[in-house]
Each structure stands twice: as C-alpha cells, then as structure tokens.
Amino acid sequence: MAIFGKKYFKVELDRVERKDDEALWMKCKACHELVFKKKVRENNNICPKCGEYFFLTAPERIQLLADPDSFEDISRPIVAADPLGFVDEDGQSYSEKIKKAQEETGLANEIIVGRARIGGRPVIVAVMDFRFIGGSMGSVMGEQICHGMERAAQERVPFILISATGGARMHEGILSLMQMAKTSACRKKLADARVPFISIMTYPTTAGVEASIASLGDIALAEKGALIGFTGRRVIQQTIKQDLPEDFQTDRFAFEHGIVDNVVRRESLRDELIRILKFFV
Template sequence: MSHFSKPKLATPKKKKNIPEGLWTKCPVSGEIIFNKDLEANLMVVPKSGYHFPIGSRARIAGLVDEGSFHEYDAGVKSADPLKFVDSAAYPDRIKKYEKESGLPEAVICGTGKIHGIPVSLAVMDFRFCGGAMGAAVGEKITRAIERALKQKCPCIIVSSSGGARMQEGIYSLMQMAKTSAALGRLAEAKLPFISVLTHPTTGGVTASFATLGDVIIAEPGALIGFAGARVIKETTKQTLPPGFQTAEFLLKHGLVDQIVPRTEMRDRLRDLLQVLFLRKKTRAVAAVTAHEAAVAAT
C-alpha cells in the first residue's frame, strides 16, 4: 500500500498595505497619478491636462517669485450682521469653514513679484464657504485693489466662487459695487487689472470684478456663469447650447480673452505684465525725462 504525502503549499505572501491617499485617478483618462507628482505639477494631470482644484496658498506659491509674497489683511474676517440662522448659526458655520479649509476667509490677499514684476494679488479659495463673497471678502479684495493704486503696480485677482454669500444678504451684494468702484479708480490711474477665472466662477463675483479685467484669462474647462443652467433654461424657456458656461464657449463668444493652463499661468502673466505695465511705465518715464530736458534747455 503506497502512502501519499500531502503536497506542501506555498504560504501566500501577505500583500503590503498601501496607504490610502497616495494616488489620484484622473476622471478624464483614468490615469493613476502619484499625489506628490500631481502637487508638483500644480494639480494638473500631465497627460490629459485635467485641472484638479488647488488651494489658494498653493496657487500663490505657483504664481509669485519664491519668498516674495507678503500677506495683508489676514485679520479681516466675517461678522454676523443679520444674526443669520438656518440649520446652524452663521458664526458656527464660519468656524466649520475655518477648520475644514485651514483659512481665515475665502480670499487671501497680499503683494508679491512675478518674474520680478511687483503685483497686488487676491486669490479666492472655494474650500471656504464655496468661495462665497461676503463683506470680509469684498473688503479684502477692495483693499488689494487700493494697495495696487497706492503702490502703483498691477492688480491680479484669481476668482473661484459660488457668488454672493446669502447669510449676509444685502451686505454681500453691496460688495459688487464696492469692488467695481475700486477697479474704476484703478483704471483711471491707468494701472492694469488682470482677472483670472478658475472653476467655478459664478454669481455676483462673475457679475462684478471677475469680468472687469483689462485682460480676462480662464483655466481650461472652468465653469463660468451667473445663474445655474437649470434656472436660465426655466427662465428663458429655451434649449441651451452644450457647454455654454465653459471657458471654451466663452472664449469663442468673446467674454474670455485667453485660456491658459495653470502650469503656464505664471509665464503668461509675466508676458501680459510686460506689455501692459513695464513698457507703458518705460514710455512714461521717457516722456517725463524728455519734458524735463526740454524745460532745462529753455
């Protein structure tokens, strides 16, 4: 009688635990990207060009010269003028937004340099209350515009917002006029304002400063509009063209001047600032010098 021994089975190796949050899947191509590589590329997928959301501080770091940014008005925060309460009190919501976003408000403002060119910069952040504009946001942006006026430098505003903040009612709507009036003074001083529209830019922000730029730039695929598509369709009783609130559609119809990928934005802003600011400044200085020389000769 022969005896058979049980075959020895190899013990399966334990799979190494791969920590979550190291990789991100591109919603367009399905490509899996290492998060550190994605962050190094300003949250833009290299192959497909898909633009993931990016925080305001990371965006600022990708725009200005290293070490040149100086933040202003960080202490300007939302108040509760209407004592607004829905399912939660407005101050409680503000604390929640601060905790979730790590930001004091929906915009960061300051001064910096882009390839050595001084600018006053305001960058909105959708993570804080959907980037909604309340009195604090309007005040900070107005101060950024006035800072450009005082320092005689260009102003750049990067928008990302759901519009006016409903918890502040008329106070938030007043910011549309306030910021627009400040830009009017900047225009009178012949200082350039470049508006950068990112996904999404809607509501009262679109209806005010975001579309008042001397040059209006948008990121690829950004949603840009005033009211939502459903509201517009129900109001007009018309079928809307496909993609009518995208940056590409608005470029075709003249609202947007350029579509610029995030990875090229810093260099494109430099090119525009050289044309709109440096050359004009050089000509102005030359004109003053020629005038002084003519006066001295008489």
C-alpha cells in the same frame, strides 16, 4: 460688518497643508486611474496620466504663479461677522460655518491678498479659495478686494484677481450683494491711477462675482476648464424656455463671446502673466 482682530491670522504659505493629503493615492475623476497624490501636487494638481485639472487652493495658486518666497500676506485683519444670525437647514450657524472653514483650510478668510513678484515684477494679488464656503463673496471678501485695489493704486503696481467662487454669500443677505457694487465702484481707483487690472477666472467663476468685479479686468483670462456664468444652465433653460448650446458657460464659449481675452492652460498661466506684465510695465 467685520470684526477687527478677532479670529484673524496671517497666511504663511509654507505652513498651509491640505487636510485631504492623508491618503497617498487618489482616483482621477476623468481617466479613473489611481494616481500618486504627491505626483499630482508636484504637477500643479494636474493628473499625470490624462492631464485633467484638479482644483487648486489659494496658497497653491500663489505658489504656482508668484516668484519663490516673494509673497507677503497683506490682507486686512478682519473676519466675517454674522449680521443676520443666519442658521442653516442643518442647524449650523454662520459663525460656526466660518470657524469650521478656517479649521479645514488653515485660512482666515475665503480670499488672500498679498504683495508678490511675478517674473521679478511687483504685483498685488487677490486669490479666492473655493474650499472656504464656496469662495463666496461676503463683506470680508468685498473689503479685501477693495483693500488690494487701493494698495495697487497707491503703489502703482498691477492688480491681479484670481476667482474661484460660487458667487455672493447668502448668509449675509443684502450685505453680500452690496459687495458687487462696492468692488465695482472701487475698481475705478485702479483706472484713475492708470494701474492695470488682470482678472483670471477659474473653475468656477459664477453669479455675483462674475457679474461684478471678475468681469471688470482690463485683461480677462480664463484658466482652461473654467466655468464662467451667472446662473446655472438648468435655471436659464427653464426661464427662457430655449435650449442652450452644448458649450454654454465653458472657457471656449466665454472666449468666443468676448467675455475673456484668452484661455490659458494652467501650466502656462505664469508665463502668460509674465508676458502681460512686461507689456504693461
């Protein structure tokens, strides 16, 4: 349910700016210190005073991980259609929501797929952007992820998925839930081609995406501070009528229960990927 060519544009990393960068200073939510935004951006969006992580946009993630000037956007030229004619409680239609998200983020979609090099090794990366309707997975994200996996299988290069998502996109109803099955089935093409799939889960990786493609990596990493789970803590607690452990759905919890293979600090993610890629190739 995507329209080819309409409202689609390629991402040029250098030209994507943050709209919220007009103010020079920001207050850190952890240490409550005033910090200079430019310093925060230069520091991979980590608080220079206390080390707290602020969220990264998809272009920032790519800049953090890929070799300089190695990225090329190969996303399919599609944007979401509005199959249900969905209108929010506040009267905003799904199409308007997409248009607004495009304006605010400078991105065509909630996910960017591209070719890149990491430590000199070629990869296909797919990176979600939480600012774009919560990085939710609708038919476009499903198609882009499959497109990326197919390319990786064809070119026989590792596929890296970086998740930042609230889950399935309710505005597309059942079509968004179908993407869980679609991406999971498509993942087999990587396995058949014997191409490694590295899944990196960040804050947050939840619901429909966590319950499908994000959990199907050959290697799964959590960025330190990640939230990984299916349903919110309160809902689970009310349903099973039991208390949950303090660290439920944290990076540490995911590691101790075998959901991820390692928890990696943001500063070390690139080095960790280089180490893993060296092992595979």
